[in-house]
Amino acid sequence: MTHSAPDSLIPYDEIVQEALRAVVGRVLNQVQAGGGMLPGAHHFYITFNTGAAGVDIPERLRARFPDEMTIVLQNKFWDLEVTDTQFSVGLSFNQLPSKLVIPFAAITSFVDPAVDFGLQFQAAVSEAEPEPHDDAHNDSAEPHKPGQERTKDASVGGDEGDGDGSNVVTVDFGKKK
Structure with missing residues (x-):
């Protein structure tokens, strides 16, 4: 006789995802409060998912990254503005200044490689895997090199991580079989 966990009437996965996205908001708020300096x-x-509700990016970027895009906040960004639900920032792509508006719900990953910290989120739009794409290189002094590892996965709320001491948190609330 097998026992399966009953369906929860409390949306724990949504609550946890929202709380973890609030971490991103709090970090960006601290950068904004510090005058936009990291x-x-x-x-x-x-x-982030470029097709998610509320995402506002230039059409040339949406054409280049129709599903998902990675931005780098490091040396060259400006006008960082953070609200409870989204942030906006100015970045340069191929020497063209651009303003991006990104709701926290659209974010799928947040990484600070300087301290080996990262968060990965469940996709808010769909559960389909995005097609592979090139990373966005927004004129940072140290661009990410293709093939370079950015994070090491550990997980919370299910399987234990590999114990490597990394600070990446992946939360997956799949149903038990």
Whole structure:
């Protein structure tokens, strides 16, 4: 006789995802409060669904990244504005200034490689895997090199991580079989 967990009437997965996305908002709020300057060697890779509700990016970027895009907040960004539900930032792509508006719900990954910290989120739009794409290189002083590992996975709320001491948190609330 097998026992399966009953369906929860409390949306724990949504609550946890929202709380983890609030971490991104709090970090970006601290950068905004500090005059838009990142402290020390901190820098961020933020990946988001370009087709998610509320995402506002130039059409040339949407054409290049129709599903998912990674931006780098490091040396050259401006006008960072953070609200409770989204952030906007100015970045340069191929020497063209652009303003991006990104709701926190659209974010799929947040990484600060300076301290080996990362968060990965469940896709809010669909569960389909995005097609592979090139990373967006927004004129940072140290661009990400293709093939270079950015994070090491550990997980919370299910399988235990590999114990390597990394600070990446992956939360997956799949149903038990």
